[in-house]
Amino acid sequence: MAEFRLVESFRITRARPIPGLGTGRYSDPLDVTVTNGTITAIEPTRGSGDGDFDADGANLMPGLWDNHTHFSLAALISQCTRFSHKAAKSEILAAVEDHLLHRPTRLVGYGFRSATWPTPPSAADLDAITGIPVALMSRDLHSLWCNTPALEQAGAAGHPTGFLVEEEAFAGIRRIMSRYLDLVEHAVQAAELEAASRGLVGIVDFSSGWAVEAWQRRAASRSIGLRVEAATYPERLDDLIAMGAGTGDELAENLRVGPLKIIADGSMGSRTAHCIAPYPNPLPGYPNGKPNHTRSELLALLGRAREARLQAAVHAIGDAACHDVLDAFEISGTRGSVEHAQCVAPADLPRFARLKLVASIQPAHQLEDIGVVERVWPGAKDRTYPMLDLLRAGARLAFGSDAPVASLDPWKAIEAACHRPYRADQALTPLAALRASTRTTLGVGQPADLVLTAGPGKVLLTMLGGRITFSR
Numbered sequence: 154m155a156e157f158r159l160v161e162s163f164r165i166t167r168a169r170p171i172p173g174l175g176t177g178r179y180s181d182p183l184d185v186t187v188t189n190g191t192i193t194a195i196e197p198t199r200g201s202g203d204g205d206f207d208a209d210g211a212n213l214m215p216g217l218w219d220n221h222t223h224f225s226l227a228a229l230i231s232q233c234t235r236f237s238h239k240a241a242k243s244e245i246l247a248a249v250e251d252h253l254l255h256r257p258t259r260l261v262g263y264g265f266r267s268a269t270w271p272t273p274p275s276a277a278d279l280d281a282i283t284g285i286p287v288a289l290m291s292r293d294l295h296s297l298w299c300n301t302p303a304l305e306q307a308g309a310a311g312h313p314t315g316f317l318v319e320e321e322a323f324a325g326i327r328r329i330m331s332r333y334l335d336l337v338e339h340a341v342q343a344a345e346l347e348a349a350s351r352g353l354v355g356i357v358d359f360s361s362g363w364a365v366e367a368w369q370r371r372a373a374s375r376s377i378g379l380r381v382e383a384a385t386y387p388e389r390l391d392d393l394i395a396m397g398a399g400t401g402d403e404l405a406e407n408l409r410v411g412p413l414k415i416i417a418d419g420s421m422g423s424r425t426a427h428c429i430a431p432y433p434n435p436l437p438g439y440p441n442g443k444p445n446h447t448r449s450e451l452l453a454l455l456g457r458a459r460e461a462r463l464q465a466a467v468h469a470i471g472d473a474a475c476h477d478v479l480d481a482f483e484i485s486g487t488r489g490s491v492e493h494a495q496c497v498a499p500a501d502l503p504r505f506a507r508l509k510l511v512a513s514i515q516p517a518h519q520l521e522d523i524g525v526v527e528r529v530w531p532g533a534k535d536r537t538y539p540m541l542d543l544l545r546a547g548a549r550l551a552f553g554s555d556a557p558v559a560s561l562d563p564w565k566a567i568e569a570a571c572h573r574p575y576r577a578d579q580a581l582t583p584l585a586a587l588r589a590s591t592r593t594t595l596g597v598g599q600p601a602d603l604v605l606t607a608g609p610g611k612v613l614l615t616m617l618g619g620r621i622t623f624s625r
Contacts, residue, residue, distance in 0.1 A: 163187040163619065164204035168213035168605060173584045176596030182210060187601040190619030195597055206624075208605050211613055215591040216354030216602035217563040218380075220513050221492060221553030223294070225360040225367060228340035229330055230290070230557040236264040238292040238422075238521055242274060245289070250282050259286040259303075261329060263557065266292045266422045267316075268529050273436065274298040276315020288329055290322075292521070293420040293558055297322040306332070318436070319419055319443055327361045341371070344561065345378035349622035351562050352604040352612045355380035355592065357553065359414050359466070363389045365396075365404070372405035378622050380602070382411035384466060387454055399462025407618070412466040412489055413458045417451060418474035419443045421495065421522070421529055426471035428496065430532040442471050451477060455485035464489035466513065472496040472536060479504045490551065493518075496530065496537050506547030513551045514540060514589075516570035517559035523575060540570060541579045550589040563590050564610035 165185045177195065184204060186194035202209060234252055236245055245265050252260060267274055279287045279300035286303040290296075297307065297317040304312050307325035317325050330337060348356070356379055358364045364383035371377060383404075385393045390413060402410045419425020424436050425443040432440065446454070451467075458465045467482075469475040470493045478491055479501055490511035495518070505512050519538055526534050544550055552566045559565065567586040574580045581589075593599045605614040615623040 161189060163206070163601075163616075165206045165208055165213065165603070165605070165614075166200065166202045166204035167198050167210060168208035169210050170595055171212050171214045171587065174214050174587060174591065174595055176594050176599075182208075183213070185213065185595075185603070187603075187616070187619050190601050192595070192597055192599050192601050195595070206605075206614060208613075211605045211607050213595065214587065214604050214606070215593045215595060215599075216604050216615065216617065217352045217590045218355040218357075218551075218592050219348070219353055219553045219556070219561060219563060220357045220551040221515055222356045222358055222556045222561060223360050224344065224356060224358045224556070225337050225341055225362075225364075226294070226326070226330065227557035227561060228344040229333060229337050230263045231340055231344070232336060233290075234260060234262040236262050236289065238264055238266040240265065242267070242270050242272070242278070246278060246282060249279065249287060249289075253283050253285060257285060260288070262287070262289040264292050265289055265298070266525075267296065267298075268422045268424050269525065271434075273314065274316045276300050276304060276312070279315070288325070290326060291423060293422040294326065295319060295322060295420040295423040295425055297325045299325070318423055318425055319416075319445060323361055330361070338371075342375075346623070348561055349378055349615045349617070350612060351564065351610070352606065352615050353379060353561070353563060354602040354604075354615065354617045354622075355382070357382045357384065357411055357466070359384045361386070363392065365389075365393065365410065368408050369404055372408050377405075377407045378617070380407050380409075380617065382409050384411040384414040385463075386414050390457065390461070393463070394461050400464040410463075412464040413454070414466050414468070415451070415454055416445050416468040417478050418445060418469060418471050420470055421526070424529060426496070427474035427477075428471040428530065428533065429473045429498070430530075432529065433531060441473065444474060444477070448477050448481065451481040452485055455481050455487040458489075459485055459487040466490045466492050468492045470495045472498045472501075472533060476501055479508065479510075482508050482510060494539070494543065496533050497539050497543070498536060499542075502539065502542050502546040502548070505543060510548070511551050512543045512548045513553060514538075515553050515555040515559060516540065516566045516574070516586075517554060517562075519569050519575040520565075520573060521559075526575065535576075538575045538579055540574065540581055544581065544585060550585070552586065552589040562610075566590065568609065
């Protein structure tokens with residue numbers, strides 16, 4: 154991993170700012186001076202581009218953020234066998250059999266989606282193919298499909314079906330990841346460089362285990378190539394409280410304490426999102442999906458977060474879960490975000506602004522959910538992905554990828570939000586999408602977290618606090 158060197162002074166010339174993302178009314182080409190990691194001068198271009206980097210008219214904008222990633226898992230999955238989320242169960246089984254025919258070793262796979270299958274996956278399906286351990290993670294990471302040998306390695310020996318959902322799946326995935334620590338760390342460094350090449354300067358990392366501990370270990374041995382806000386799950390909340398650190402506190406260069414992550418319900422793809430209306434073809438025992446906490450449990454967790462100076466990031470995909478989460482935020486007085494906000498009842502839309510909560514949305518999910526929502530949530534299609542409705546109701550939007558569920562690519566999220574929304578009436582303007590993907594502005598005194606592009610996704614230069622993390 155490169156050691157990104159802070160340059161005392163750096164000058165970008167002939168850069169064209171994107172209107173609406175700066176503190177001044179910039180439109181003509183500019184020369185921007187960076188000193189010790191901060192923007193110290195912005196002036197109209199007068200010369201011929203004799204600075205340290207000649208933009209030659211390229212667009213200049215603040216660096217991009219991915220506000221919802223599972224960074225370590227995304228890095229690991231980049232090394233896994235991929236399966237199509239559109240494949241039927243029989244097609245997945247055939248692909249597993251073909252893979253093992255050519256590489257008869259243990260198989261860790263990713264990508265299937267079982268929400269539209271007539272019957273759930275089972276260990277018996279995979280046992281009929283092989284006795285080699287096979288563990289398959291679903292596209293949304295809320296379910297894990299194992300054969301009998303893999304169940305033992307996932308810490309779920311004797312599981313009645315071999316299809317783990319929610320907490321069982323999360324625990325199983327953590328166990329699998331723990332077997333590949335060297336591979337994970339190598340992949341994480343590569344993923345940081347890849348992120349910089351896409352204009353990313355920061356992430357909120359919701360990795361399982363304890364992201365705080367993992368990033369502290371990395372920061373002790375090398376330069377981190379992104380600004381990282383590392384989240385904590387309830388099972389490690391006591392450890393974070395013992396540190397005396399609250400959300401936003403700096404732990405190392407480019408590393409800060411993130412929010413307390415709470416998972417209030419499941420996902421649409423696994424039919425576990427908690428919904429007001431029942432599913433047409435529900436999982437056995439979960440007609441309306443699966444709430445992971447009672448209302449009193451949610452309230453207690455949010456109360457502890459507030460006492461510990463922590464914001465909360467609460468996963469709520471179904472409309473029933475979203476309503477309960479908003480109630481808990483309102484009663485507890487805790488600040489933070491609703492993660493996903495994928496299905497929201499109309500009456501709950503204005504509550505985001507009133508409670509000063511961020512709607513943290515992953516627009517690229519819409520690209521894969523077309524044709525699935527109507528089958529899984531037929532009665533709720535008019536309240537799904539309410540991006541523009543939330544914005545009009547005064548909510549602050551923050552975009553992310555949910556990597557590895559979608560690729561760690563902010564431009565894909567922006568494109569989906571503006572040009573390929575699930576509901577055409579929810580399309581955002583490019584400026585609104587960029588504002589949901591940035592945290593700073595182009596102004597004197599701002600951190601030098603900057604991106605130069607030759608068009609959407611065509612990144613020429615990424616600068617993180619005065620360090621060049623990518624240059625084409």
